Amino acid sequence: MSTAALTPAKTAPGGSTAVRDSLTMLRRNLKHMQRYPAMTISILVMPLLFLLLFVYVFGGAIGTGTLGPGTTRDDYINYLVPGIIVMTATSGAVATAVSVCTDKTEGIINRFRTMSISRGAMLSGHVLGSTIQVTAVLALITGVAVAIGFRPNASVVEWLAAAGLLIFLALGLSWLCAGMGMNAKTVESASNGPLPLTLLPLMGSAVVDPDSMPAGLRWFAEYQPFTPINETVRGLLMGGEIGNNGLIALAWCAGLALFGYWWALRAYNKTVKR
Secondary structure (H helix, E strand, O other): OOOHHHOOOOOOOOOOOHHHHHHHHHHHHHHHHHHOOHHHHHHHHHHHHHHHHHHHOOHHHHHHHHHOOOOOHHHHHHHHHHHHHHHHHHHOHHHHHHHHHHHHHOOHHHHHHOOOOOOOHHHHHHHHHHHHHHHHHHHHHHHHHHHOOOOOOOOHHHHHHHHHHHHHHHHHHHHHHHHHHHHOOOHHHHHHOOHHHHHHHHHOOOOOOHHHOOHHHHHHHHHOOHHHHHHHHHHHHHOOOOOOHHHHHHHHHHHHHHHHHHHHHHHHHHHHHO
16 A cells, blocks of 8 residues: 555645554554455464364363363353453454564665654554454454353343453554564564463463462462453453452553553654654
C-alpha cells in the first residue's frame, strides 16, 4: 500500500489530528490483514488446538483430577473454555510484535517521518488493528466451544463484562508487544519475545486448579497476572464467585496497557530521532 495514499487530509492549519491519523493507520493495518490472512489463521490455530486437545485427549483424566471423581467431559469443558478464551486473547501478541518490527526494519517509519503524521499514530493503528483481529478470533473460538459442549449460564450483562475484560486484556497486551516489536532488532526476535505470554495462562488456572500443583508452582500460578483474569472470566460466564479477582484483573490489564504504551512510544521516539 503506497504511503502517499496514507497521507491524511488536513483538518486544520498545522496538520491532521492524532485521532484521524490513528484511524488512517488502522485502515492500513486492516487492509494488510485482509491481504495476508496467514497471521490471523495462526492466531486462531493455537487456542483451537489446545481446546480440542484438552477436551478430547486429556479431558477425562485432567477433569477428574481438577474437579473430582464423577466429573464428566461436559463439566470439564465448562471449566476449561474460559481459560482457553483468555489464552486466545494472548495469542494475538505475536502478530502485533511482528507487524510493528516489520515496519521498523523495512524503513516504513522513516517514510512516515517525512509526512504530516502525528507521532504514535502508526503504533496506535497496529494496536487497534490487533485488538479487532483478536476480538474476531475470540468470537470464533467461543462459537467452536459452544458447538462442542460449552454451556455458559451468563446473563447479557455478564457476557458484556467478560467481553470487555478480554478486549481490555488484548489491548494491554497489544501495547506491550508493540513495545517488544519496536525494541527488537529482527522480525525473528520480535516473534519469539511474546511467546511466554501465550503460555502463561496454562501455568495458571486455565487448565487445572492451582491447588493441585506443587507448592512453588502453585504460588506462581496464584500470583501471576492471568490467574485472576481466568477466574474473573470463568466466574462471569459460569455464574461463580469472582471476589476481588475482578479488580485485580482490571489492574493487571491497565498496568500492561500503560507500561506498553510508554515503552512503545519511547522506543518509537528514539527511532524517529535517529
